[in-house]
Amino acid sequence: MRDSLVWLRERFVEYLKQNKAHPMRGRLLDQLVEIHRSLVVGKKEGVENAWDELQGVALQLELNLDKWLGSKLDLPEFLRNETKTQSLPEMPAVLRPDEVQSLPPSSPSAETFEVRREAILREFQQIERGLNKSRLSPEEKKACRAKIKEMERVLSFVEREWISLRKTGKVKGDWTADEIEKAQLGLMDRIFVLKRYLDAESAGEADALRVLWEFRDYQQRMISNFEGNVEDKIAPWLALASPMQTGKTSLIPHIIKVLRKHYGAGARCIVLCRNKIQADQIMRDLLEHFPQHLVGRYDSEVKDARDITVAMVGTMAGHLKSDPVFALDGRPVFLINDEAASTQSQTFQTIYTHFGLAETIKEGRHAVLKPKWGNGLVVGLSGTGAGLEGYHLSGQLDFLTAMQEGWIRHMEIDRVLLKISSQKQTGTGGEKMIWWEPTLENARALVEIYDKKIQGKHEKVLTYVPTTKHADLLAQAMEEKYGKGHSHVVHSKLSPDKIKQALDRYEKEGGNLISVGMLSRSYRGTGTGAVFHTYQSDSVELVAQRTGRAQGVSEEEVLPDLYVLEVAWSERDSFATMAKIAGLVEVPLRKISTREIAKVVPAIQRRKKLEEERDRRIEIGEVISIFKTVPLAEEWRSEFQARLEEAGGVEKMAAVSALSPALITGFALGALPTSLSDMMQLKDYFGGEEGARRLWLDSWKRVVDGVLGGRERGAGALDEALLAWGREQAEDTELARSLDSILRRYFPRRRKLLVKTPAPKQVSLPKHLSSLLSQLAEIVGEEKSESELMEIFRSEAGT
Numbered sequence: 160m161r162d163s164l165v166w167l168r169e170r171f172v173e174y175l176k177q178n179k180a181h182p183m184r185g186r187l188l189d190q191l192v193e194i195h196r197s198l199v200v201g202k203k204e205g206v207e208n209a210w211d212e213l214q215g216v217a218l219q220l221e222l223n224l225d226k227w228l229g230s231k232l233d234l235p236e237f238l239r240n241e242t243k244t245q246s247l248p249e250m251p252a253v254l255r256p257d258e259v260q261s262l263p264p265s266s267p268s269a270e271t272f273e274v275r276r277e278a279i280l281r282e283f284q285q286i287e288r289g290l291n292k293s294r295l296s297p298e299e300k301k302a303c304r305a306k307i308k309e310m311e312r313v314l315s316f317v318e319r320e321w322i323s324l325r326k327t328g329k330v331k332g333d334w335t336a337d338e339i340e341k342a343q344l345g346l347m348d349r350i351f352v353l354k355r356y357l358d359a360e361s362a363g364e365a366d367a368l369r370v371l372w373e374f375r376d377y378q379q380r381m382i383s384n385f386e387g388n389v390e391d392k393i394a395p396w397l398a399l400a401s402p403m404q405t406g407k408t409s410l411i412p413h414i415i416k417v418l419r420k421h422y423g424a425g426a427r428c429i430v431l432c433r434n435k436i437q438a439d440q441i442m443r444d445l446l447e448h449f450p451q452h453l454v455g456r457y458d459s460e461v462k463d464a465r466d467i468t469v470a471m472v473g474t475m476a477g478h479l480k481s482d483p484v485f486a487l488d489g490r491p492v493f494l495i496n497d498e499a500a501s502t503q504s505q506t507f508q509t510i511y512t513h514f515g516l517a518e519t520i521k522e523g524r525h526a527v528l529k530p531k532w533g534n535g536l537v538v539g540l541s542g543t544g545a546g547l548e549g550y551h552l553s554g555q556l557d558f559l560t561a562m563q564e565g566w567i568r569h570m571e572i573d574r575v576l577l578k579i580s581s582q583k584q585t586g587t588g589g590e591k592m593i594w595w596e597p598t599l600e601n602a603r604a605l606v607e608i609y610d611k612k613i614q615g616k617h618e619k620v621l622t623y624v625p626t627t628k629h630a631d632l633l634a635q636a637m638e639e640k641y642g643k644g645h646s647h648v649v650h651s652k653l654s655p656d657k658i659k660q661a662l663d664r665y666e667k668e669g670g671n672l673i674s675v676g677m678l679s680r681s682y683r684g685t686g687t688g689a690v691f692h693t694y695q696s697d698s699v700e701l702v703a704q705r706t707g708r709a710q711g712v713s714e715e716e717v718l719p720d721l722y723v724l725e726v727a728w729s730e731r732d733s734f735a736t737m738a739k740i741a742g743l744v745e746v747p748l749r750k751i752s753t754r755e756i757a758k759v760v761p762a763i764q765r766r767k768k769l770e771e772e773r774d775r776r777i778e779i780g781e782v783i784s785i786f787k788t789v790p791l792a793e794e795w796r797s798e799f800q801a802r803l804e805e806a807g808g809v810e811k812m813a814a815v816s817a818l819s820p821a822l823i824t825g826f827a828l829g830a831l832p833t834s835l836s837d838m839m840q841l842k843d844y845f846g847g848e849e850g851a852r853r854l855w856l857d858s859w860k861r862v863v864d865g866v867l868g869g870r871e872r873g874a875g876a877l878d879e880a881l882l883a884w885g886r887e888q889a890e891d892t893e894l895a896r897s898l899d900s901i902l903r904r905y906f907p908r909r910r911k912l913l914v915k916t917p918a919p920k921q922v923s924l925p926k927h928l929s930s931l932l933s934q935l936a937e938i939v940g941e942e943k944s945e946s947e948l949m950e951i952f953r954s955e956a957g958t
Contacts, residue, residue: 279314282350283307289357298447306353309375315717375566377401378410381554386417389536394551395516396530398499398539401556403707404683405566407540411441411495412448414538415467418493426491426535430469431510433498438469441497445469457484472498476509487514492535499539500546500700503528504589511537542707543740545699558703558741559757567710569720572737573612573750577726579604584625590701593728594625594694602629602636605693605726609671610640612724617688618669623705625694627652630673633693637671644668650675685711689722695734702735720752765793773828789830789906795858796829802844803827816840831858833906835899852895859898860885880905 286307290300374382381399388397399414401407415428430445432438438456445454445467455465459474464484479485492514501507508528511517515533519526530537530549539550543558561567580596595601613620624630627650637646647661647670662682665672672684687709696702709721723737727746736746741753742760769791777787806812809827813820818840832838832855842851863885880901887894 276314276318279310279350282354283311286350286353286357289354293357295357303353303357310350374413375406377554377556377560377564377566378406381556382410382413382417385414385538385553386421388551388553389417389421393553394530395532396537396539396550397553398541398544398547398550399554400541400544400547400552402558402561402567402710403542403704404685404711405556405561407542408437408441408497409444411497411540412444414495415445415493416448418536418538422491422493422535425466426493428467428493428495429464429475430467430495431472431475431497431507432469433472433501435471437497438471441469472506472510476506479509479513485513487534489534492516493538494535495538495540497540499541499550500543500698502539502546502549541700543699543703545703559753559760562753563757565712567707568712568718570706570710570723570737570741570753571720571750572723572725572741572753574725574727574736574738574746575608575612576730577604577728581728591697592625592694593734594629595726597626597628597632599632599636602632603639605633606636606640608724608726609637609691613689613691613722614641617722619665619684619687620671620689620691621684621687621705621709622646622671622673622691623693624673624675627675629693630675634673637673644670646671646673648673682708683711684709685713686718687721688719689724692723692725695725695727695732697734699735699740702737703740706737720754762793769793769796769829773830776824776828789825789833790862791829792831792858792861793829794861795831795854796827798845798854799826799829802841806844812841812844815843831855831862833902835895849891852891856891856894856898 286303290303293300295303381401385397385399388394399407399410411430418428419426430438430441432441435458438458442454442456449467453466454469455463455467456469457464457475457478458471462474462478462482462484464470464482475485494510494514494516496502496507498507502511508517508519508526511528512519514535516531516535516537517528518531520529521527528549537550539547541547544552544555556566558567562569577595579601580598581593582596584592584594586592595605609620609622622633624633630648630650634646634648647665649658649661649672653661661672690706690709692702692705706721706723712718725736727734730746738746738751738756741756742763743751743756773791774787803809803812803823806815809820809823812818813823816823818837822837826832832841835852835855838851838855839848842848845851845854859881863881884894884898884901887897889897
């Protein structure tokens with residue numbers, strides 16, 4: 160390499176000056192940064208991949224890369240010469256050449272991290288001095304300082320993750336050394352752009368650079384993907400999803416910029432809100448990006464629709480027909496729904512269909528809203544990605560990634576089973592709930608749980624109740640237990656001033672804030688220690704939003720993990736929980752940390768792919784559908800497939816073991832044997848009886864552990880039996896007999912049976928159908944006539 164990658168970035172800045180609005184500029188920068196990072200850590204393969212990707216992006220930009228770069232950078236030649244990483248003269252401006260020399264080709268050391276950390280801190284000081292001398296406006300300086308605060312918080316988070324390196328040289332946190340290094344290099348990249356922004360010689364250059372440091376990394380990716388989907392006309396409904404307090408709503412101005420760019424400045428953009436406080440915040444964001452004459456609002460008090468309008472959905476839906484401002488005038492209309500999880504509600508159905516961007520289709524008893532191409536688009540925003548049926552997801556930041564990257568707090572999720580009386584209810588928006596019967600006795604029972612789990616451990620607590628009556632009863636019980644001033648109540652019957660006073664006292668004094676549902680939608684409870692959900696809801700989005708009030712990180716201090724306490728009336732149900740939202744398939748029967756969940760989610764995702772493959776093969780008839788109820792085990796699948804390959808395939812193993820090909824195929828997909836005798840017929844492939852028995856027991860014990868940890872989907876009564884079996888202390892032979900007895904009750908017992916021969920005058924069945932019925936007879940385990948087997952087959956096939 161004949162020059163610095165800093166020069167390469169300089170060329171990119173020059174390109175941005177001339178093409179500041181190009182939708183793919185972010186992708187170009189991503190690849191330049193990736194080349195740089197790969198060179199720093201000595202990953203030749205990463206350099207090659209990024210270089211190839213860079214050339215592909217350049218083609219889409221209609222940019223002649225060779226001409227653009229001239230003779231400054233010959234990367235293929237650099238790769239052929241295998242120049243060592245330590246000899247690289249370039250790094251971002253934040254590091255000196257002698258610091259570059261300390262970078263090892265792999266396995267970054269704690270010393271390297273410390274060098275980078277000190278360099279980043281020096282740059283923060285230089286940027287602050289630059290801000291003091293800069294000609295930027297006060298608002299721009301404020302935005303820069305806010306971004307520095309954010310980067311300092313990320314740096315602090317990274318430091319906590321690698322602190323053990325200074326002592327042991329090994330990573331003990333959740334992140335690997337590579338992940339920590341990537342975070343540090345990402346900070347350096349943003350500092351580089353921020354410094355260039357401060358030194359910008361023109362407004363055009365500043366605008367081109369601002370977007371590169373203003374966005375967080377995941378926001379840049381989301382907007383870039385969204386713009387690509389708009390340009391390619393992927394779908395009439397597009398969506399973006401990220402957890403609360405990760406800046407999702409702040410993307411609305413940028414979404415509007417993309418839409419106006421591609422459809423013209425005359426297009427109408429309507430931001431749909433349910434809450435006045437939220438509408439006020441969106442108005443402020445929009446006015447920072449657009450002239451005042453373009454931005455209006457439409458609610459019960461102000462009806463001033465403009466090219467860009469923030470509208471309260473209830474008011475707007477009631478005036479669609481009567482107010483001419485909502486008449487279709489040939490201009491494109493873009494609906495930006497900040498409550499996309501509620502798309503199927505009647506209010507949104509009315510709005511979407513009025514503008515010709517959706518149609519209602521009868522499915523059973525209900526009318527379902529479906530996407531429809533029209534003169535415009537719908538853009539939905541969601542916290543979890545739930546409730547987005549019909550939308551094409553253009554970008555998402557999931558909960559675990561947001562936690563691991565430090566954008567929101569990790570959580571410790573706890574659950575308590577209640578025995579107090581309950582009621583089932585359905586909310587106005589269709590939210591299904593189970594809540595405690597509103598009596599003082601039940602409220603006192605909840606206070607006792609609060610006292611045991613929360614009181615004295617957390618200074619500030621958010622407690623959610625379903626109605627104002629529940630709030631008053633719980634507040635009374637809290638006062639009996641802890642005296643006046645401990646709990647603060649906010650609900651819809653209080654005036655705005657009273658609500659503000661309660662929130663101010665809570666912020667100042669701490670204690671317990673009792674809130675009804677989603678009353679304080681724009682409230683940010685940063686610094687709250689615990690969240691107490693006193694009722695159950697089936698809405699993933701609402702449970703996540705309620706918890707999200709407290710999950711924000713602080714710029715001033717490092718906050719501990721957020722404690723979340725949920726109640727339930729059954730160990731297994733279909734209601735939403737934070738453990739499921741974080742990635743588990745079932746709620747564990749114990750307290751669990753999202754740090755622990757993060758380690759098992761990849762295995763859950765792999766098993767989901769196995770389940771999809773199993774279901775696909777069931778659908779095309781390769782596997783009998785009885786396997787749909789049998790647990791899948793990844794370790795068993797790997798072990799069995801290795802033995803299957805040694806045996807020479809399904810047919811050969813079936814012939815030797817005397818098991819049907821249908822069973823062998825199911826085992827190869829990961830389905831566990833449900834019979835000890837089946838396992839014993841495979842003993843020769845697993846080292847004899849003892850080895851086969853041990854593998855079978857270990858595989859089913861992993862299922863038990865998975866149920867306990869929320870990694871396995873529950874199966875009702877079978878769960879209880881397996882959990883009891885898992886607690887048994889006995890020899891392998893006894894444990895195997897006990898497990899076989901349990902499984903016999905829940906899965907059909909196999910016996911080798913012959914299908915009865917049809918009478919001579921009857922038409923014989925096709926060969927392939929007769930074979931299927933023979934296999935089905937083995938699985939059913941009871942003597943059945945051919946007609947009875949056909950009925951079972953039709954039932955299984957759904958015909």
